[in-house]
Amino acid sequence: AQRVTQPEKLLSVFKGAPVELKCNYSYSGSPELFWYVQYSRQRLQLLLRHISRESIKGFTADLNKGETSFHLKKPFAQEEDSAMYYCALSGSGSEKLVFGKGTKLTVNP
Amino acid sequence: DAGVIQSPRHEVTEMGQEVTLRCKPISGHNSLFWYRQTMMRGLELLIYFNNNVPIDDSGMPEDRFSAKMPNASFSTLKIQPSEPRDSAVYFCASSFVVGQGNNEQFFGPGTRLTVL
Numbered sequence: 099a100q101r102v103t104q105p106e107k108l109l110s111v112f113k114g115a116p117v118e119l120k121c122n123y124s125y126s127g128s129p130e131l132f133w134y135v136q137y138s139r140q141r142l143q144l145l146l147r148h149i150s151r152e153s154i155k156g157f158t159a160d161l162n163k164g165e166t167s168f169h170l171k172k173p174f175a176q177e178e179d180s181a182m183y184y185c186a187l188s189g190s191g192s193e194k195l196v197f198g199k200g201t202k203l204t205v206n207p
Numbered sequence: 208d209a210g211v212i213q214s215p216r217h218e219v220t221e222m223g224q225e226v227t228l229r230c231k232p233i234s235g236h237n238s239l240f241w242y243r244q245t246m247m248r249g250l251e252l253l254i255y256f257n258n259n260v261p262i263d264d265s266g267m268p269e270d271r272f273s274a275k276m277p278n279a280s281f282s283t284l285k286i287q288p289s290e291p292r293d294s295a296v297y298f299c300a301s302s303f304v305v306g307q308g309n310n311e312q313f314f315g316p317g318t319r320l321t322v323l
Contacts, residue, residue: 141210141211141313141314141315141316142298142300142314143313143314144311144312147311184250193238193240193255193257193262193302193304193310194252194255194263195240195252195312196252197249197250197251198249199248199249199250200249200250
């Protein structure tokens with residue numbers, strides 16, 4: 099079965115501090131992993147995906163198949179990063195997304 | 208482009224009533240997804256269509272739920288009869304799929320449903 103676990107419901111950091119949002123997954127094949135973000139009063143939108151291996155808004159995420167993790171990291175958090183972050187997984191060749199329950203990040207001034 | 212459009216944005220109804228949620232995907236997209244979001248269960252996929260054909264409805268909770276996509280620009284999710292436990296935010300998303308694999312899904316603003 100496919101499952102995505104985000105262990106932290108809430109995460110609070112100060113501006114300029116490093117931030118890491120944890121994501122672990124369960125999938126027997128080769129997954130595709132994504133991070134989606136929802137800013138206040140905005141729609142859920144794609145932040146980044148592991149296959150593109152790019153940094154978006156200073157965020158990066160590395161797929162660790164050994165630890166079955168896809169943690170989202172940013173070295174210096176900004177107040178505008180405050181949002182709800184969802185980790186998601188799809189099976190190879192599948193359109194379906196399985197979402198974690200999300201982590202609400204608050205960056206304090 | 209206005210993106211994915213959902214209506215209504217808010218719906219309050221009484222138990223036993225029929226509820227119809229509507230979605231207009233982004234023009235040119237060929238896949239459409241319906242999700243339900245609750246505090247307890249998070250964001251769950253209910254059903255998705257590709258080229259207007261239902262591909263996977265394994266997430267539809269029970270027979271009270273049904274979804275249709277009569278054409279490429281419109282889809283409905285119907286609950287009949289509605290129950291208080293159906294209260295949630297329902298999201299519609301669309302994507303353009305070429306070949307196999309997952310492509311970026313674009314989400315609508317959601318419909319907040321309250322069943323009294």
